[in-house]
Amino acid sequence: MRPFEYVSPTNKEQVATLLGEYGSILAGGTDLLALMKDDVVAPQRLVNIKHIDQLRGVTYQPGNGLRVGALTTIAEFAEDANVRRVYPVLADAAHEVASPQIRNLATIGGNMCQRPRCWYFRNGIGLMAKTPDGKSMVLEGDNRYAAILGNAGPAYFVSPSTLAPVLIALGAKIRLYSAKAAGSGVRELPLEEFFVIPKSEHELEHDLKPGEMVIEIVVPPPSQNLKAASYEVRQRAAFDWPLAQASAALEMDGSTVKSARVVLGHVAPIPWISPEAAQALVGKSISPETAMVAANAAVAQAKPLSHNKYKITLAKAAVKRAILGAAGQSTGGAA
C-alpha cells in the first residue's frame, strides 16, 4: 500500500474540503483497503468518516419509512428490529452479504459505493481494459462473469452490490451531501439513478460529484399489499458474490398483481430494472408459469458474450424464484 495522509473529521461539513482532489472516503474499508493494497487506487489522503455521528442510526416512522445512516454496518442493518419487522426481505439480503467479519465492518454507504469485482479492473488494468491495439480485453478474453444486459460497451463489468437491487425494488432513495454543493448541499435521488454505466475510463460507475458523500438511504414505508423477495444464484452457498440475482416487489390486489418491480443484479454494469418482467406480471396471479413468462421477458434483450451465455439461464431462474418467493410459493430450488 502506498503512503497516505489520514484525517478523522467529526462533522460532514468538513469532508469535501478534506477530500480535496486526491482523497478518498474511508468508512468500513473492506473494499477500499484491498483496492489500495493491489494499487488499483492510490488516494493521497483517507478521510475517515466514522467519527461523524450524523451519519449513524436506523430509524423507522410509519409515515416516512426507513432512514438508514450511511455508517450503519451491514450487521447492524441485518439485525435492526425495524428492518426485520418491516422489510424482512432487506434483512435477509443483508444477512447474505459476504461473511460475518465483513458485515461487522462494511457499511451501507460503502456497499453502494463498492467497486466492481471485474478481474481486469482488480488487476489494475482498468474498468474498460483494452488490449494494446484498442480492443476490449473483456470481449477478447475470459468474460464468464461479465454483463449480459446493458453491455453495449465499453463497460462489461457487473454491478457488485446485492443490497442495491432489493432497495431499488422497494423504491429506495439515496441522499448525498457535499458542503461545496449549492443550497443545503443535500442531493436526493432514486437509488437506481445513483448507478450509471460509464462511457470512458475516466468516469465512475456512481453518480458521485467530487467532494460528495453518501449520507443516508431512505426506503418508503411498504404498503399492506406488498410482497417482496430476492434470490441469488451463487457458485458457493456463502461468502460469494452471486452469478445472478433478482429482487421482486409485488403490489397485490387480492390474488392478482397490481404493479410490480423486478430488479436484476450481477447481470449489467448497473442494477438492472426490468419493466418487461414487471409488465408481464400485471393483472396476473402468481404461478410457476406466470413467473416463467416474466423471467423470459427479463432476459429477452440479453446479449451474451463469448463465455457467459449460461448467465442468461441463471438470471431467468433468479427472476422466477424471486417472484415465486415474493408470493410465498415454493421456488423449486434451495432457498
Next chain:
Amino acid sequence: MKDDPTRKPETTSGVSRRDFMKISGVGVALPLVLGPKMVEAAGEEVAVHGPGKVPVALTVNGKKLSAQLEPRVTLLDALRDNFDLTGAKRVCDRGVCGACTVLMDGKTVYACAVLAIDAQGKNITTIEGLAKGDALTPVMQAFVAHDAQQCGFCTPGFIVATTHFLEQHPNPNAEDIRRGLSGNYCRCGTYNGIRAVALAKPEGRAS
C-alpha cells in the same frame, strides 16, 4: 538449537527483523513532538496524520500498547510486527480468508481490513487474549478433541471466530454453523472437525 554454532543468525548484525522495526520506530519519534499538521475545514482545525510515522495507541487483550506507525499499517501488521502478537495470521491480506480474525469491541473482524490508526479507542482481543497463560480454553480443547486442524495455519482465526459464534449462538444447528463460520477458510479441509467443535458447544471463553 540455540547453541548450534552452524545455525545462521537471523541477520548479519545480530538484530532480528522485529528488533530492527522497533529500533527504527524509536528513531523517528523525536520530530513528532511537534504534533500533527493541522488543516482548516469548515471553520475547524483538523489534524492530518502521516504519511510518515505517527503515534498509535491500541488496547489489545486489555493492555495499552503504543508504537510509531504509518497510517497505512494495518491492525494485523501492527499486532504481528510491532507487538509480537503473531497468533493472527497474514494469509490473503484481502479480507477473505479469515486467518487474521480478531475481536474488535467484541465483534469478529479481519485485522487485515482495519488500519491500526483506525483501531485506536477499540478493545482488540486476539487469540492470545482468549487463553490465560498456557491453559487452553474450552473451544481450543474441543479443536484438539475433534481433530479440527491439520496444518494449523487457519486455526487461530477459526478459534476466535468459533468462540464468538458460540457466544452468539449457544445452541447452533448445522445451518447456523455453516453460515456463522463462513468467513474462515481451511485449505486442508478440516471443516467437518470444526463443525463437530461447534456442535459440541464447548462453553466459556476463559480457560
